[in-house]
Amino acid sequence: MVKCIMVQGTSSNAGKSVLVAALCRIYSRKGLKVTPFKSQNMSLNSYTTKENGEIAIAQVLQAEACDVEPSIHMNPVLLKPKGNFKSQVIIQGKVIGDMNFYDYQHKFRDTALKAINESLAVLKEEYDLIIIEGAGSPAEINMRKEDIANMEIAHLADAEVLLVADIDRGGVFASIAGTFMLLDEYDRKRLKAVIINKFSGNLDILMPGIDKIEKIINSPVLGVLPYDHDLHLPEEDSASLKTHKFDNKKDIIIGVLKLPKIANFTDIDPFEFEEDVGLKMINLFDDFHKITKNIDGLIIPGTRNSVDDLIQIKQHNIAEKIRELSDRIPIIGICGGYQILGEKIIDENKKESEHGTVEGLGLLKVETNFNQNEKIVEQSEGVITNSIKELEGEIVRGYEIHEGTTKLKGSKPLLKINKGFGNTNDREYDGACENNVIGTYFHGIFHNYNFRQKFLNDIRKKKGLNLKYEKDPYETKKAYSLDKLAKLVQDNLDMEFIDELIRNKHDKDN
Known part of the structure; x- marks a missing residue:
C-alpha cells in the first residue's frame, strides 16, 4: 500500500x-x-508537463x-497572482479563469478539493x-x-x-x-x-x-x-531574485530587466552556473544608463502582463535606451519579453489589460495579437534556422506558456517548429531575429547548452576572452x-x- x-x-x-x-x-x-x-501552490514560475498542462516549478525539481517525469497530478491546483487580489486559477494543468481571493476560497473550494x-x-x-x-x-x-x-x-x-x-x-x-x-x-x-x-x-x-x-x-x-x-537549485518565489548576487569582477555581465510583473524567471538560472558570468538585475527605476553601461547582454524575461510592463518601460523613459543598447549588445526577449520587443501588441478587446492596443519597442518586426481565446501551454521542440548560421539545424527544446500569438512582419524566424505552437496558429516557426535582437516563446531556451554557449562565446570572442566548450555546468551542478x-x-x-x-x-x- x-x-x-x-x-x-x-x-x-x-x-x-x-x-x-x-x-x-x-x-x-x-x-x-x-x-x-x-495540492495547491501559488507561483509565477510554472512549467509545461507531458500532458501540456501547467504546474509549479518546485514540483518539477522534486x-x-x-x-x-513531471505530471499535472503532482500539483493539481496552481494559482498565478495577477494583482488586485486576483489570481489565475489552474486546475490539473488547465486554466479555469481569474478569481478573487474570496470567491476562490468560498465558492470554488469544493471543485479544487475534488x-x-x-x-x-x-x-x-x-x-x-x-x-x-x-x-x-x-x-x-x-x-x-x-x-x-x-x-x-x-x-x-x-x-x-x-x-x-x-x-x-x-x-x-x-x-x-x-x-x-x-x-x-x-x-x-x-x-x-x-x-x-x-x-x-x-x-x-x-x-x-x-x-x-x-x-x-x-x-x-x-x-x-x-x-x-x-x-x-531553482526557486519559485520572486523574492529569490534578490539572491542573484551581482559580482562586477566577472568577465561577462548579463543584465536582466526586472519587470514589475516578472514571471518564469528561472529562465536565467543557467547563467548562475557559468563561472565567468554575473547577473545584474535591473529595476525600471534604476539609473538605466549608468547601470547598463558595462553589461554585455540584456534579457527581457517573461511577464504575467506584457502590456502593463511595456507601459511601465515607457513611463520610466527607458524604451529608447533599450533601443540604443541593441546597437551595442545582444538583447533576448522570452515570452512576454518577446512580445514587448515587437512593433505592436494588439488587444482590441482589452483581454491583457485596460490599455488595449499599444506600440512595442520596435526592435523586432513582429506583431502580437491577444484575440485568441485559449492560453497556449505546450512542451515544444524546434530546429534553429539559418538566422544563426553556426547553430543551423541544432535542436532546441523548451516549453510554452503564453497568451497572445505573434506574426512575423519581416524579421527572420528563430526556430522551425517540430513540436509546439510557436508564433502563429500555423505552428511552423517560433521566434524572430533582427540584428542583435532575438525573441522566442520557448521558456528554457538557455537551458539548451549549445544555444547558451553560442550566446556567451560570441560575447567572449568580442571581449577577447577564452571560448568555452566544456560539459553543461548547469545540469552537472544541479x-x-x-x-x-x-x-x-x-x-x-x-x-x-x-x-x-x-x-x-x-x-x-x-
Missing part, C-alpha cells in the same frame, strides 16, 4: 520545497517509486529528484511513496475551514507530518511552539516531529533550547540542517546540488525516525 508523508512549515520560505526534494532523492535512491505532491482527490488517487496507483509539501503555515487559524493545502490534505492523504522551522529569520522556538499551540487536537496529532532549518553557528549553544522545546511540544526535533549557501542536499539531510536528521514512519504504515497496511 502507498504511504504518504507530509512536510509543513512554520512559515513561508521555511525550506519545505528543498526538504521534499531531498527526501524524494533519498527514498527514490533506496529503490522506492517516489513522487512529490503539492520530480527530477525522484527521476520521474481535483486534489482525483490527482492523489492517480498518484497512489503508480507510486509507493508520496511526499507531500504544504503551503505557508498550518497555523493560519483564520482560514482553517477553507484549507486545502495543509492539515486538510494531511488528513485526506492519511499523512504523518514533519514540521520545518526557519531559524535564520529568528524566533524559531516561538514559531514551533506557536504552531503546535494553535492547532486543535485533531490536527496536532498529525505532527510527529520538527526539523530546524537554515542554521549557522555553534550547535552546542542551540541544544538547551532544543531540549526545552521538545518538552513543551512533546515531540522530537529530528535535527538541525545547516545553511548551505553553495547549493544551486545534479550535484541535489545529491549534496540529500546527503546534508541524511547526515543531520534522524532518518531512522522517518524510516519508521514509513515502515509502520507499510506494516499496518500489510
Whole structure:
C-alpha cells in the first residue's frame, strides 16, 4: 500500500520545497517509486508537463529528484497572482479563469478539493511513496475551514507530518511552539516531529533550547540542517531574485530587466552556473544608463502582463535606451519579453489589460495579437534556422506558456517548429531575429547548452576572452546540488525516525 508523508512549515520560505526534494532523492535512491505532491501552490514560475498542462516549478525539481517525469497530478491546483487580489486559477494543468481571493476560497473550494482527490488517487496507483509539501503555515487559524493545502490534505492523504522551522529569520522556538499551540487536537496529532532549518553557528549553544522545546511540544526535533549557501537549485518565489548576487569582477555581465510583473524567471538560472558570468538585475527605476553601461547582454524575461510592463518601460523613459543598447549588445526577449520587443501588441478587446492596443519597442518586426481565446501551454521542440548560421539545424527544446500569438512582419524566424505552437496558429516557426535582437516563446531556451554557449562565446570572442566548450555546468551542478542536499539531510536528521514512519504504515497496511 502507498504511504504518504507530509512536510509543513512554520512559515513561508521555511525550506519545505528543498526538504521534499531531498527526501524524494533519498527514498527514490533506496529503490522506492517516489513522487512529490503539492495540492495547491501559488507561483509565477510554472512549467509545461507531458500532458501540456501547467504546474509549479518546485514540483518539477522534486520530480527530477525522484527521476520521474513531471505530471499535472503532482500539483493539481496552481494559482498565478495577477494583482488586485486576483489570481489565475489552474486546475490539473488547465486554466479555469481569474478569481478573487474570496470567491476562490468560498465558492470554488469544493471543485479544487475534488481535483486534489482525483490527482492523489492517480498518484497512489503508480507510486509507493508520496511526499507531500504544504503551503505557508498550518497555523493560519483564520482560514482553517477553507484549507486545502495543509492539515486538510494531511488528513485526506492519511499523512504523518514533519514540521520545518526557519531559524535564520529568528524566533524559531516561538514559531514551533506557536504552531503546535494553535492547532486543535485533531490536527496536532498529525505532527510527529520538527526539523530546524537554515542554521549557522555553534550547535552546542542551540541544544538547551532544543531540549526545552521538545518538552513543551512533546515531540522530537529530528535535527538541525545547516545553511548551505553553495547549493544551486531553482526557486519559485520572486523574492529569490534578490539572491542573484551581482559580482562586477566577472568577465561577462548579463543584465536582466526586472519587470514589475516578472514571471518564469528561472529562465536565467543557467547563467548562475557559468563561472565567468554575473547577473545584474535591473529595476525600471534604476539609473538605466549608468547601470547598463558595462553589461554585455540584456534579457527581457517573461511577464504575467506584457502590456502593463511595456507601459511601465515607457513611463520610466527607458524604451529608447533599450533601443540604443541593441546597437551595442545582444538583447533576448522570452515570452512576454518577446512580445514587448515587437512593433505592436494588439488587444482590441482589452483581454491583457485596460490599455488595449499599444506600440512595442520596435526592435523586432513582429506583431502580437491577444484575440485568441485559449492560453497556449505546450512542451515544444524546434530546429534553429539559418538566422544563426553556426547553430543551423541544432535542436532546441523548451516549453510554452503564453497568451497572445505573434506574426512575423519581416524579421527572420528563430526556430522551425517540430513540436509546439510557436508564433502563429500555423505552428511552423517560433521566434524572430533582427540584428542583435532575438525573441522566442520557448521558456528554457538557455537551458539548451549549445544555444547558451553560442550566446556567451560570441560575447567572449568580442571581449577577447577564452571560448568555452566544456560539459553543461548547469545540469552537472544541479545534479550535484541535489545529491549534496540529500546527503546534508541524511547526515543531520534522524532518518531512522522517518524510516519508521514509513515502515509502520507499510506494516499496518500489510
